[in-house]
Amino acid sequence: MNRLLDRIDSPRDLKSFDMDQLVGLCAEIREEIIETVTRTGGHLGASLGAVELTVAIHRVFDAPRDRIVWDVGHQAYGHKLLTGRRDRFSTIRQYGGLSGFPVRAESEYDSFGVAHAGTSISAGLGMATALDAQGSDARVVCVIGDGGLTCGMAFEALNQAGHLRKNLIVILNDNEWSISKNVGALSTYLTRLTSAPLYRRLEEDVWELLGKIPMAGGKAQEIAHRIKESLKNLVIPGVMFEELGFKYYGPIDGHNLADVLKTLEHLKHQRGPVLVHAVTEKGKGYPFAPTSKTRAHGVSPPTDPAKAKPSPSYTRVFGDVLIELGRRDPRVVAITAAMPDGTGTGAFGEEFPERFFDVGIAEQHAVTFAAGLACEGLKPVVAIYSTFLQRAFDQVVHDVALQSLPVTFVMDRGGLVGDDGPTHHGVFDVGYLRMLPNFVVMAPKDENELRHMLYTQLAYREGPTALRFPRGSGVGVELDPVLREIPIGRAEPIRDGDDVVFFALGPMVQRCLDAAALLEEDGISAGVVNARFVKPLDEELIRQLAESVGHLVTVEEAQRPAGFGSAVSELLTDLGVEDVRITSIALPDEFIDHGKPALQHTKVGLTAEAIAKRTLDAVRIAPVPETARRPA
Numbered sequence: 001m002n003r004l005l006d007r008i009d010s011p012r013d014l015k016s017f018d019m020d021q022l023v024g025l026c027a028e029i030r031e032e033i034i035e036t037v038t039r040t041g042g043h044l045g046a047s048l049g050a051v052e053l054t055v056a057i058h059r060v061f062d063a064p065r066d067r068i069v070w071d072v073g074h075q076a077y078g079h080k081l082l083t084g085r086r087d088r089f090s091t092i093r094q095y096g097g098l099s100g101f102p103v104r105a106e107s108e109y110d111s112f113g114v115a116h117a118g119t120s121i122s123a124g125l126g127m128a129t130a131l132d133a134q135g136s137d138a139r140v141v142c143v144i145g146d147g148g149l150t151c152g153m154a155f156e157a158l159n160q161a162g163h164l165r166k167n168l169i170v171i172l173n174d175n176e177w178s179i180s181k182n183v184g185a186l187s188t189y190l191t192r193l194t195s196a197p198l199y200r201r202l203e204e205d206v207w208e209l210l211g212k213i214p215m216a217g218g219k220a221q222e223i224a225h226r227i228k229e230s231l232k233n234l235v236i237p238g239v240m241f242e243e244l245g246f247k248y249y250g251p252i253d254g255h256n257l258a259d260v261l262k263t264l265e266h267l268k269h270q271r272g273p274v275l276v277h278a279v280t281e282k283g284k285g286y287p288f289a290p291t292s293k294t295r296a297h298g299v300s301p302p303t304d305p306a307k308a309k310p311s312p313s314y315t316r317v318f319g320d321v322l323i324e325l326g327r328r329d330p331r332v333v334a335i336t337a338a339m340p341d342g343t344g345t346g347a348f349g350e351e352f353p354e355r356f357f358d359v360g361i362a363e364q365h366a367v368t369f370a371a372g373l374a375c376e377g378l379k380p381v382v383a384i385y386s387t388f389l390q391r392a393f394d395q396v397v398h399d400v401a402l403q404s405l406p407v408t409f410v411m412d413r414g415g416l417v418g419d420d421g422p423t424h425h426g427v428f429d430v431g432y433l434r435m436l437p438n439f440v441v442m443a444p445k446d447e448n449e450l451r452h453m454l455y456t457q458l459a460y461r462e463g464p465t466a467l468r469f470p471r472g473s474g475v476g477v478e479l480d481p482v483l484r485e486i487p488i489g490r491a492e493p494i495r496d497g498d499d500v501v502f503f504a505l506g507p508m509v510q511r512c513l514d515a516a517a518l519l520e521e522d523g524i525s526a527g528v529v530n531a532r533f534v535k536p537l538d539e540e541l542i543r544q545l546a547e548s549v550g551h552l553v554t555v556e557e558a559q560r561p562a563g564f565g566s567a568v569s570e571l572l573t574d575l576g577v578e579d580v581r582i583t584s585i586a587l588p589d590e591f592i593d594h595g596k597p598a599l600q601h602t603k604v605g606l607t608a609e610a611i612a613k614r615t616l617d618a619v620r621i622a623p624v625p626e627t628a629r630r631p632a
């Protein structure tokens with residue numbers, strides 16, 4: 001096969017391409033992305049929408065000397081194809097293969113690691129400032145979506161960039177879509193900018209004019225600039241970016257390669273901060289994108305039709321019970337940070353539009369907004385992925401916990417998430433929430449318990465509560481018809497055992513039941529307790545079992561430092577319980593690579609077999625002496 005793409009081992013190779021070849025290259029990149037990603041699964045829509053921008057950036061700038069900083073990084077598949085990773089592209093998001101996001105350790109062309117939104121302008125500004133200080137004239141190009149621009153930190157960065165006036169090029173890739181349709185006043189504003197035909201035409205005229213008038217002492221440029229300023233204000237009252245100190249170019253058609261190239265060539269030599277507003281179409285070239293609710297933001301690999309239909313996901317069960325509880329109590333309101341579908345809250349929003357808030361990619365604001373709602377007697381449910389709540393830690397501490405406001409946090413993707421990898425694992429939440437005074441933190445053993453827990457959270461008015469559940473299908477258990485409150489801080493003993501007792505958190509309960517069955521074959525009698533609560537702990541039960549059995553094994557899919565196991569150890573120390581052995585099975589103090597969840601669980605020792613083996617070793621190495629045990 002004689003593809004243009006196969007001639008590109010580094011961006012240098014596309015410098016010699018003529019315009020027809022560049023256009024052909026764009027088509028091939030699209031084809032390659034669609035062909036591969038519909039097989040492997042991954043972020044499709046964003047990368048397809050950014051193909052021409054990617055080719056133009058690599059044509060005009062000299063990466064890696066010039067720094068390209070992607071926001072979120074899910075649109076960088078084309079960039080990976082052009083920067084020496086074409087041969088490994090089919091391994092994307094698979095264990096040992098390419099990451100689905102830019103990673104500094106993966107390539108010198110990935111100038112900044114990313115996957116959470118809104119970081120590009122801050123990182124780019126830092127680089128531009130450092131390069132300037134070192135006397136380098138290397139350029140920094142940040143590419144941020146209209147969704148990413150709803151992040152508070154993107155504005156914090158614009159604010160400083162307009163003030164510092166370093167050379168920084170920001171490309172705003174505006175496709176009007178976040179994961180779902182972008183929302184908010186900023187989105188409306190961008191639409192106004194892009195649908196102001198008079199301004200666009202006049203802008204082009206001024207551009208032309210600038211090219212034609214001989215630059216006599218900068219006078220013509222100055223006049224043209226003044227014309228441009230006044231015309232602009234005629235149509236759009238103050239282009240916000242210009243007010244913030246950026247030179248604003250656009251809107252341009254982000255799929256018109258010639259236009260994009262011309263604009264970037266022009267800007268390459270501009271001084272100070274500039275922003276190019278490129279209008280693109282998310283999912284461009286993928287036939288199913290226009291009818292997809294998310295413009296093909298992400299696609300899953302094809303499923304095996306022979307496989308049994310999976311049980312409904314935890315997300316789905318949560319979304320359903322939220323609606324049920326919303327029907328019962330008009331004070332229940334739901335908040336998402338740009339992820340109505342991902343968090344399962346979209347259906348609640350359709351039924352109760354006035355009680356549903358998509359705040360944009362603004363987790364910090366989401367949390368403090370919820371705090372305000374709680375102050376006035378509403379029952380806000382912040383539905384969020386565990387990994388994204390990290391961004392709002394201070395808001396959780398300062399605005400919610402400190403004032404003990406009854407905000408309900410529901411954290412999806414608690415635990416290892418698979419193909420998205422370390423940027424998306426929800427493994428720190430147990431640690432960062434259990435340390436906070438006033439918080440109740442819980443994890444259900446299955447989707448049925450999840451429903452009771454949400455009911456419990458909304459009934460609890462004394463302070464904030466957090467619930468964490470894993471990505472993916474539930475266990476497949478029956479759902480109780482009647483919801484009930486679970487006593488706060490009460491664990492659930494499930495299986496008796498004389499030699500050792502598992503204290504398991506969330507989905508690890510089932511894993512420990514399987515491990516207990518395996519241990520029985522080795523003559524070890526293992527009990528299992530569904531811990532339910534990370535905070536407050538069931539002191540009485542922990543003390544009693546520590547004293548009667550003498551060996552507790554805590555099992556959690558969260559970081560070991562500061563995790564649930566640490567909490568149990570701290571408690572036993574505080575209670576002065578001696579002669580007890582504690583084995584803590586949790587995630588190691590490292591970032592876990594992307595790959596399939598089953599493989600990740602094997603790697604970290606969280607399969608039933610690994611849990612059983614670890615426990616057997618612990619029991620055999622030093623059995624608890626009979627004398628250390630007291631009757632229950």
Ligand SMILES: Cc1ncc(C[n+]2csc(CCOP(=O)(O)OP(=O)(O)O)c2C)c(N)n1
Binds near residue numbers: 116117118148149363
């Ligand atoms: C802090 C944070 N919150 C949520 C997400 C989940 N997320 C991934 S991509 C995305 C939408 C990004 O929209 P935009 O920047 O416009 O890029 P597009 O996908 O439209 O190209 C969201 C909300 C994230 N990556 N980071």
